Amino acid sequence: xxxxxxxxxxxxxxxxxxxxxxxxxxxxxxxxxxxxxxxxxxxxxxxxxxxxxxxxxxxxxxxxxxxxxxxxxxxxxxxxxxxxxxxxxxxxxxxxxxxxxxxxxxxxxxxxxxxxxxxxxxxxxxxxxxxxxxxxxxxxxxxxxxxxxxxxxxxxxxxxxxxxxxxxxxxxxxxxxxxxxxxxxxxxxxxxxxxxxxxxxxxxxxxxxxxxxxxxxxxxxxxxxxxxxxxxxxxxxxxxxxxxxxxxxxxxxxxxxxxxxxxxx
Amino acid sequence: xxxxxxxxxxxxxxxxxxxxxxxxxxxxxxxxxxxxxxxxxxxxxxxxxxxxxxxxxxxxxxxxxxxxxxxxxxxxxxxxxxxxxxxxxxxxxxxxxxxxxxxxxxxxxxxxxxxxxxxxxxxxxxxxxxxxxxxxxxxxxxxxxxxxxxxxxxxxxxxxxxxxxxxxxxxxxxxxxxxxxxxxxxxxxxxxxxxxxxxx
Numbered sequence: 314x315x316x317x318x319x320x321x322x323x324x325x326x327x328x329x330x331x332x333x334x335x336x337x338x339x340x341x342x343x344x345x346x347x348x349x350x351x352x353x354x355x356x357x358x359x360x361x362x363x364x365x366x367x368x369x370x371x372x373x374x375x376x377x378x379x380x381x382x383x384x385x386x387x388x389x390x391x392x393x394x395x396x397x398x399x400x401x402x403x404x405x406x407x408x409x410x411x412x413x414x415x416x417x418x419x420x421x422x423x424x425x426x427x428x429x430x431x432x433x434x435x436x437x438x439x440x441x442x443x444x445x446x447x448x449x450x451x452x453x454x455x456x457x458x459x460x461x462x463x464x465x466x467x468x469x470x471x472x473x474x475x476x477x478x479x480x481x482x483x484x485x486x487x488x489x490x491x492x493x494x495x496x497x498x499x500x501x502x503x504x505x506x507x508x509x510x511x512x513x514x515x516x517x518x519x520x521x522x523x524x525x526x527x528x529x530x531x532x533x534x535x536x537x538x539x540x541x542x543x544x545x546x547x548x549x550x551x552x553x554x555x556x557x558x559x560x561x562x563x564x565x566x567x568x569x570x571x572x573x574x575x576x577x578x
Numbered sequence: 579x580x581x582x583x584x585x586x587x588x589x590x591x592x593x594x595x596x597x598x599x600x601x602x603x604x605x606x607x608x609x610x611x612x613x614x615x616x617x618x619x620x621x622x623x624x625x626x627x628x629x630x631x632x633x634x635x636x637x638x639x640x641x642x643x644x645x646x647x648x649x650x651x652x653x654x655x656x657x658x659x660x661x662x663x664x665x666x667x668x669x670x671x672x673x674x675x676x677x678x679x680x681x682x683x684x685x686x687x688x689x690x691x692x693x694x695x696x697x698x699x700x701x702x703x704x705x706x707x708x709x710x711x712x713x714x715x716x717x718x719x720x721x722x723x724x725x726x727x728x729x730x731x732x733x734x735x736x737x738x739x740x741x742x743x744x745x746x747x748x749x750x751x752x753x754x755x756x757x758x759x760x761x762x763x764x765x766x767x768x769x770x771x772x773x774x775x776x777x778x
Contacts, residue, residue: 315693315741316700316720353765358700384598389722389763409594411724411763434628434658436696436724485696485724516698539699569700569720571766 316569317533318358318540319557320518321547323348324365325394328378330548331365346381352547353386355554358569360386361414361488361542363441364394365460376405383409391439394460399428406433414488416441417457420468420475423482430483440484444472445492446505453505456492472505473512480515487513488542490520496545498524506536518542526552526560533566583776584619586646587611588626588659589636592762596625596656599762603769605776613645620651621776624756626658630685630727631670633658634677646678652778653680653754660749660756661685661727669727681734681751685727690742696726703747703759705737711748711755712737713774719767721747721759728758 323330323345330343349360362382379392392405393414402413413433419426419440429438443459445467446452453472458464470478476487489509491502501522510517516539519532523543532541546552562568585596587609600607600623607623610616624646626633637643646653655663664683667675677685688697700720705712721739728745731738737748739758749756755775761768 314702315697318699380594383595384601387599387602387763387765387769389724389760406592407594409598411592411595411760432628432632434632435726436627436698486698514694515696516694539694571720 314567316358316567317538317561318518319356319529319554319568320359320361320540320542321352321357322361322363322520322542322544324363324544325378326365328375345378346385348548349382349390350385352554353388356558356569356571357388357554359388359540360390362390362392362394363414364392376408379405379410380408393439393441397422398425399432402429402433402437406437412437412439412486414439414441416443416459419479420455420457420470423478426479426482426484430485435483435485438484439486439488440479441488441490442472442475442479443490443492444505446502453508459492472509476509476512480513484515486516486518486539488518488520491522494522495520497522498546498551500524500528501532501536501541503531503535506532506538510537516540524551526557529557530561530564530566533561534564581605581620581776582618583607583621583623584616585609585623585625586616586642587640588624588633588642589640592625592627592657592760595760595762596623599768599772600776603773603776611640611642613641616642616645617649621778622649622651622653624653624655624659624662626656626662627724628658629669630658630661630667630677631675633662634675637662637678643678647680650753652775654775655749655754655756656762657725657758657760660758661729663749663751663754663756664729667727680754681749683729683732683734683746683749685729688726688728688741688743688745693742696724697728697741698724700764701739701741701759703737703739705748706731706735707750709736709748709750710778711750711771711774715767715770715774721757721761721764721767721771723759725758
């Protein structure tokens with residue numbers, strides 16, 4: 314049976330892993346490569362690296378760390394941030410990333426999704442969406458340039474409509490970051506994820522709000538997401554990966570088990 | 579161990595990750611699209627991601643079809659590389675693309691029912707027959723998959739997986755082996771499978 318995925322997310326700025334609260338006040342957590350290695354060894358199913366400065370600074374930052382990560386880890390990983398063209402994506406994939414995730418540039422030029430799909434295949438194309446629940450309007454609204462507070466802006470898209478659009482254009486997976494919950498560790502936005510699940514036929518990854526083991530159990534059971542992404546609970550050691558996976562497994566949520574294997578070379 | 583291991587440069591994207599995975603095992607590898615280099619290798623890897631149509635175009639542009647059909651040493655196709663080993667695939671605009679024909683079989687779109695496509699993530703694999711490729715790998719070991727097309731279970735199926743329907747997770751025919759999953763991204767289990775192949 315296909316296992317549900319636990320996905321630590323590492324926000325990257327200038328080659329260091331950082332973590333902010335609701336996208337602000339970034340603090341440095343550590344070097345990328347040893348952290349990536351540590352998560353892979355601890356049993357993470359996949360890793361996501363977000364270069365949080367790239368899109369909003371209008372530059373493609375040095376991505377040589379992608380290759381260094383590909384050399385040491387043996388689980389899949391996805392790179393996001395500043396990928397604006399087929400050429401940008403090609404460079405990241407050539408360095409050994411399994412998937413690329415596009416957020417703001419897809420909102421600026423949606424045809425980029427079709428191009429990435431046609432050149433690299435649907436399985437490589439992840440669309441990241443920053444979605445904010447507007448209490449006044451009662452709508453889920455898509456934002457862009459969320460990496461830089463001064464440039465963050467609301468788009469014309471309601472989240473459900475954007476989800477339909479990106480799927481039709483060839484997205485292979487969607488990471489939905491629920492902005493109201495991000496970094497506050499009070500649980501995933503179950504209501505929003507349930508609503509989005511109904512219109513999402515590709516794998517859906519929940520992001521934003523994980524603070525306790527029960528939050529993971531809730532999002533898998535109630536919103537039927539394929540994976541749950543989290544950052545600070547892992548970086549700060551609030552949740553232990555193996556403890557999390559055992560607890561979810563005990564609640565009937567399919568988790569990858571690791572077998573002891575035969576001899577090496 | 580002094581073996582010559584060559585990864586065929588198909589022009590597809592996962593060449594680096596396959597190379598790094600082999601280097602982690604301590605073997606050195608060469609990436610090539612040269613007929614004589616590929617033919618003189620002890621072991622050959624055929625990687626691939628993307629669509630069958632685009633990959634076959636790239637292979638034909640590099641004049642590699644005959645080279646790959648003439649190999650007699652162990653060859654391991656990975657993901658799309660495995661799908662290219664059979665006769666044909668449904669993955670193209672008109673629903674048919676001729677593949678390398680290294681073994682019988684056809685690639686069809688996964689019929690996943692209510693389940694999401696692509697089939698993406700870690701799933702369990704069951705061996706259907708004994709093969710040195712799965713030595714030391716128990717049934718129900720998890721491997722990492724990303725695909726929407728697959729070869730149905732048939733007489734060349736070496737291991738199967740289930741996602742809405744059973745499909746071939748691994749194939750074997752003469753010196754040709756293929757895996758639908760990504761051993762280079764499947765943790766310890768993947769490393770074991772790559773080790774088994776290198777040790778053949």
